[in-house]
Amino acid sequence: xxxxxxxxxxxxxxxxxxxxxxxxxxxxxxxxxxxxxxxxxxxxxxxxxxxxxxxxxxxxxxxxxxxxxxxxxxxxxxxxxxxxxxxxxxxxxxxxxxxxxxxxxxxxxxxxxxxxxxxxxxxxxxxxxxxxxxxxxxxxxxxxxxxxxxxxxxxxxxxxxxxxxxxxxxxxxxxxxxxxxxxxxxxxxxxxxxxxxxxxxxxxxxxxxxxxxxxxxxxxxxxxxxxxxxxxxxxxxxxxxxxxxxxxxxxxxxxxxxxxxxxxxxxxxxxxxxxxxxxxxxxxxxxxxxxxxxxxxxxxxxxxxxxxxxxxxxxxxxxxxxxxxxxxxxxxxxxxxxxxxxxxxxxxxxxxxxxxxxxxxxxxxxxxxxxxxxxxxxxxxxxxxxxx
Amino acid sequence: xxxxxxxxxxxxxxxxxxxxxxxxxxxxxxxxxxxxxxxxxxxxxxxxxxxxxxxxxxxxxxxxxxxxxxxxxxxxxxxxxxxxxxxxxxxxxxxxxxxxxxxxxxxxxxxxxxxxxxxxxxxxxxxxxxxxxxxxxxxxxxxxxxxxxxxxxxxxxxxxxxxxxxxxxxxxxxxxxxxxxxxxxxxxxxxxxxxxxxxxxxxxxxxxxxxxxxxxxxxxxxxxxxxxxxxxxxxxxxxxxxxxxxxxxxxxxxxxxxxxxxxxxxxxxxxxxxxxxxxxxxxxxxxxxxxxxxxxxxxxxxxxxxxxxxxxxxxxxxxxxxxxxxxxxxxxxxxxxxxxxxxxxxxxxxxxxxxxxxxxxxxxxxxxxxxxxxxxxxxxxxxxxxxx
Numbered sequence: 001x002x003x004x005x006x007x008x009x010x011x012x013x014x015x016x017x018x019x020x021x022x023x024x025x026x027x028x029x030x031x032x033x034x035x036x037x038x039x040x041x042x043x044x045x046x047x048x049x050x051x052x053x054x055x056x057x058x059x060x061x062x063x064x065x066x067x068x069x070x071x072x073x074x075x076x077x078x079x080x081x082x083x084x085x086x087x088x089x090x091x092x093x094x095x096x097x098x099x100x101x102x103x104x105x106x107x108x109x110x111x112x113x114x115x116x117x118x119x120x121x122x123x124x125x126x127x128x129x130x131x132x133x134x135x136x137x138x139x140x141x142x143x144x145x146x147x148x149x150x151x152x153x154x155x156x157x158x159x160x161x162x163x164x165x166x167x168x169x170x171x172x173x174x175x176x177x178x179x180x181x182x183x184x185x186x187x188x189x190x191x192x193x194x195x196x197x198x199x200x201x202x203x204x205x206x207x208x209x210x211x212x213x214x215x216x217x218x219x220x221x222x223x224x225x226x227x228x229x230x231x232x233x234x235x236x237x238x239x240x241x242x243x244x245x246x247x248x249x250x251x252x253x254x255x256x257x258x259x260x261x262x263x264x265x266x267x268x269x270x271x272x273x274x275x276x277x278x279x280x281x282x283x284x285x286x287x288x289x290x291x292x293x294x295x296x297x298x299x300x301x302x303x304x305x306x307x308x309x310x311x312x313x314x315x316x317x318x319x320x321x322x323x324x325x326x327x328x329x330x331x332x333x334x335x336x337x338x339x340x341x342x343x344x345x346x347x348x349x350x351x352x353x354x355x356x357x358x359x360x361x362x363x364x365x366x367x368x369x370x371x372x373x374x375x376x377x378x379x380x381x382x383x384x385x386x387x388x
Numbered sequence: 389x390x391x392x393x394x395x396x397x398x399x400x401x402x403x404x405x406x407x408x409x410x411x412x413x414x415x416x417x418x419x420x421x422x423x424x425x426x427x428x429x430x431x432x433x434x435x436x437x438x439x440x441x442x443x444x445x446x447x448x449x450x451x452x453x454x455x456x457x458x459x460x461x462x463x464x465x466x467x468x469x470x471x472x473x474x475x476x477x478x479x480x481x482x483x484x485x486x487x488x489x490x491x492x493x494x495x496x497x498x499x500x501x502x503x504x505x506x507x508x509x510x511x512x513x514x515x516x517x518x519x520x521x522x523x524x525x526x527x528x529x530x531x532x533x534x535x536x537x538x539x540x541x542x543x544x545x546x547x548x549x550x551x552x553x554x555x556x557x558x559x560x561x562x563x564x565x566x567x568x569x570x571x572x573x574x575x576x577x578x579x580x581x582x583x584x585x586x587x588x589x590x591x592x593x594x595x596x597x598x599x600x601x602x603x604x605x606x607x608x609x610x611x612x613x614x615x616x617x618x619x620x621x622x623x624x625x626x627x628x629x630x631x632x633x634x635x636x637x638x639x640x641x642x643x644x645x646x647x648x649x650x651x652x653x654x655x656x657x658x659x660x661x662x663x664x665x666x667x668x669x670x671x672x673x674x675x676x677x678x679x680x681x682x683x684x685x686x687x688x689x690x691x692x693x694x695x696x697x698x699x700x701x702x703x704x705x706x707x708x709x710x711x712x713x714x715x716x717x718x719x720x721x722x723x724x725x726x727x728x729x730x731x732x733x734x735x736x737x738x739x740x741x742x743x744x745x746x747x748x749x750x751x752x753x754x755x756x757x758x759x760x761x762x763x764x765x766x767x768x769x770x771x772x773x774x775x776x
Contacts, residue, residue, distance in 0.1 A: 042696030073692055073724045107689025108724030214693050287675075287763075288771055295772025301495020304461060305602050308430030336461045336496030375675075377765045383676055384683025 001154045001240055007131055008151075008158035008183035010225035014127040015139020020112070021067035022119040023139030023162075024092060024127065025179055030059040031223035033100065034191045036199045038216035044070050045077035046103040047215060053100065058188040061098040063179050063219050064088050065140045066116055067164070068105040072214045080111050087117060091124045102177050102217040104142055104164060137162040140177050143382055148251040154240040155233060156226045157184045163248040165255075176203065176252055178218045180244060184237055185224035194241060195220050202245040205277075205370040206253045207284040253371045258378030261293050264356045264371055267312075271364035275312040279361065282310030284372030293355065294374035298346035300330040307359060314361035322356040323349045389542045389628055395519055396539075396546035396571035398613035402515040403527020408500070409455035410507040411527030411550075412480060412515065413567055418447040419611035421488065422579045424587045426604035432458050433465035434491040435603060441488065446576040449486040451567050451607050452476050453528045454504055455552070456493040460602045468499050475505060479512045490565050490605040492530055492552060525550040528565050531770055536639040542628045543621060544614045545572045551636040553643075564640055566591065566606045568632060572625055573612035582629060583608050590633040593665075593758045594641045595672040641759045646766030649681050652744045652759060655700075659752035663700040667749065670698030672760030681743065682762035686734035688718040695747060702749040710744040711737045 165176025
């Protein structure tokens with residue numbers, strides 16, 4: 001597998017951001033599409049619209065996305081979505097029913113259509129001059145500090161993904177937008193299954209603040225232009241797709257609003273996948289764990305307290321702190337290590353930017369990895385001042 | 389009902405805090421006792437010890453509590469508890485089996501027994517000179533900024549409570565310590581039922597940070613010294629106990645680590661009590677709601693997003709913001725109000741110190757009130773720097 005710069009075969013993409021943002025991804029030929037959406041009961045109109053469309057047909061030619069307004073909990077929501085789809089169809093010469101749409105931004109505010117239209121026209125001009133994954137990733141940013149994209153090649157197959165997300169990130173479906181393009185030849189059933197599985201292993205295991213948004217959307221388009229059939233490279237394609245999604249998931253956490261530290265948490269030997277998720281989520285979402293991380297404080301009791309209220313089963317837990325090189329047992333067989341020497345070593349590790357924690361539950365054989373970040377003054381600042 | 393300054397008849401209490409803290413409450417005659425404990429699977433040793441004792445016998449003479457060390461996840465935890473009980477029995481002339489114990493503080497650190505013993509001796513001296521509810525409330529403080537106590541009289545019955553708690557506060561059992569004393573005559577069965585019901589309506593509906601601690605404990609002692617039988621004043625006693633618990637619950641939230649604003653959230657017309665709790669907890673625990681509160685930002689979409697992922701049922705929701713005088717509809721029948729006039733009014737209300745939010749789910753007839761606070765820089769500071 002090789003990290004590349006270019007889009008998969010037969011795709012075009014560009015975007016533009018200035019207050020409002022707009023991005024478009026186009027496949028020259030029709031592509032098999034799949035999607036995963038927020039589990040929030042309150043769903044933004046673009047989510048309802050695209051979900052419905054994906055249930056009705058399986059081939060699409062484009063994904064469009066706007067940032068700055070979520071098109072959620074407003075009057076005339078469907079009319080707004082239709083107006084954007086219509087405009088995109090006209091500008092980019094597409095059939096309306098071949099376009100999927102996603103949105104991100106403030107909830108409950110009327111969209112300034114004129115402002116969005118300006119961005120759409122700008123993107124049309126940019127696209128006429130070529131492709132830019134970076135611009136496409138920029139067009140969907142809100143509080144993101146950097147554009148998120150990754151592209152790989154494995155054999156003759158290319159997989160590329162862009163994502164946005166820095167707040168409202170909770171491991172119950174990736175609270176973010178992510179669009180993945182590939183030129184592999186694959187049928188709808190396999191694509192649906194693969195996407196669901198990989199989203200659950202990557203975006204569903206990250207957390208910035210535990211809030212699940214109304215707009216979460218992952219789309220994948222597979223246009224078959226590489227000529228390579230999925231049936232002949234199942235393992236390789238799985239690896240490539242997992243890599244793309246995991247890298248994007250990590251980027252989202254690293255760009256977590258106000259995040260100064262990155263946590264990789266491995267839950268080991270859980271009784272079930274569900275139990276591993278319960279434990280992992282409780283720990284990466286705990287405010288006390290997150291602030292201890294920010295403070296570089298080896299107050300590991302908070303990790304075990306979070307495990308305790310997670311609902312997961314465990315017995316004689318081991319708790320291990322690591323910086324990648326050195327491993328320190330903070331708790332062994334359910335009893336804390338409180339020697340000054342160990343706490344000092346732990347403090348040193350906690351001062352680092354990237355911290356690994358392993359919690360061995362010792363009641364089964366399921367392992368699962370989660371990605372989280374700390375909670376800083378900056379998070380509070382960003383979110384106290386965001387709307388206006 | 390009258391707010392008073394003195395303890396219920398037949399009780400003594402005092403406490404002392406200097407790094408480590410210690411408090412004691414003694415009933416001269418044996419009192420009927422009841423307790424409610426943390427639901428965290430990781431329970432501190434004093435919780436396991438007292439829970440077990442309360443299952444075996446129903447009358448007690450004393451509650452003791454230490455602050456600064458949680459006696460949790462350490463080697464020799466039961467030995468530590470026994471040593472404290474033994475010391476208290478000797479100093480205060482009590483039978484060991486008549487003493488209930490609770491602890492609060494850092495998890496996983498060995499207790500410095502000599503330091504605690506000094507505090508216990510100090511409290512013995514203080515108690516010889518008289519009672520002090522305030523000192524008893526101070527002795528159990530950790531990051532609390534003020535001691536929490538309230539006492540009322542209704543007819544000839546007195547009810548008094550002290551509490552501590554400012555962090556690790558989550559509405560799934562009061563994450564805190566609370567000790568209630570009353571001179572009413574009541575049997576064990578009634579007392580158990582009453583305590584459970586009232587804790588669920590008060591301490592279980594508050595939140596500071598969503599973390600449930602390993603040490604949460606509520607004790608009540610009823611010594612019958614007023615001569616008044618519960619059977620003859622059920623309603624009055626209920627009212628008094630509810631008042632004491634609600635006031636203490638509100639104090640805990642107002643003293644929430646770093647809290648600058650107080651939120652009273654009413655969920656109206658929920659389908660069930662469980663649904664009301666789901667909705668209320670999701671909203672008061674949402675980091676995005678809490679930071680919006682801190683920023684005085686009427687970003688109400690975050691409230692509805694939290695409602696959406698809570699799992700509660702709702703339909704055509706109304707969302708009302710109030711300062712106690714003026715009421716503003718931010719959402720009516722599921723559609724947001726985005727006129728500049730309304731947002732401006734909302735912004736003014738959000739600037740206040742005490743904010744009321746009403747969410748009408750319109751699918752049933754259960755109402756429930758919750759108390760929360762904002763998330764400020766100060767919360768991050770306190771919790772990034774707490775352990776050492």
